[in-house]
């Protein structure tokens with residue numbers, strides 16, 4: 001498939017997706033969503049890909065859902081057409097996804113970054129949920145994922161005022177895992193993704209599922225889920241290899257078995 005709104009490349013075992021609507025600061029329109037879903041589902045079944053990086057431009061990761069595309073919607077269009085519903089599929093990607101964020105990550109842009117497993121931000125990044133200034137509210141998880149990430153006080157502040165926070169504030173608040181100089185952003189993100197891709201695939205997928213489970217279920221169920229997953233990994237050759245390599249003081253050679 002030829003893509004109109006994204007660029008796609010493979011860097012060894014890492015799939016890199018670059019949002020590419022520069023004239024609209026990577027505003028997320030329906031074509032972009034369709035293309036993103038397509039490439040993510042193709043990466044999901046591609047055994048040569050172990051992790052994914054989603055990035056934008058230096059000026060904008062994404063400045064939100066495309067306001068020009070959605071301004072004419074009415075309730076029936078939005079509700080019956082399940083407007084924004086397709087983003088759940090992006091969030092459900094099983095392989096690890098890192099957001100490499102430079103510049104604006106606003107509204108749907110911030111929400112897309114939060115659908116990823118963690119966010120590496122450049123020192124120029126700015127995050128916000130400005131939907132309230134447009135007469136709506138976040139619709140792709142901003143009121144839910146942001147609150148889980150930064151807590152009620154900061155989430156209410158951002159969602160109710162629509163103000164932006166810079167990278168330093170986002171890191172202090174727990175939204176961002178690390179901040180790097182803008183020039184190093186992609187190197188850092190691809191390096192992190194490469195490391196993840198080099199590890200045992202089954203343990204990586206289970207680790208992601210297990211952390212995500214903590215947002216869905218009570219602690220006792222989450223602990224049980226984690227323990228069962230941990231125990232089941234003893235059925236893999238990679239567990240034998242990982243532990244043997246430690247004991248023998250060598251690097252493990254995982255085979256994804």
Ligand code: HXC
Nearest residue numbers: 023024025027063064065066067068106107108130138139
């Ligand atoms: C459509 C957008 C856009 C958007 C920017 N553009 N953001 N187009 N949807 N979300 C377009 C502008 O119209 C302009 O096009 C071009 O990108 C450059 O933008 P400027 O405003 O000229 O750039 P600048 O002055 O640098 O300001 C950057 C900005 C501003 C602060 C990021 O663009 C901005 O406030 N954008 C909107 C941010 C926002 O409200 N996001 C939330 C969207 S709602 P032209 O053709 O004029 O040159 C959302 C809802 C999620 O995400 C789901 C719930 C419904």
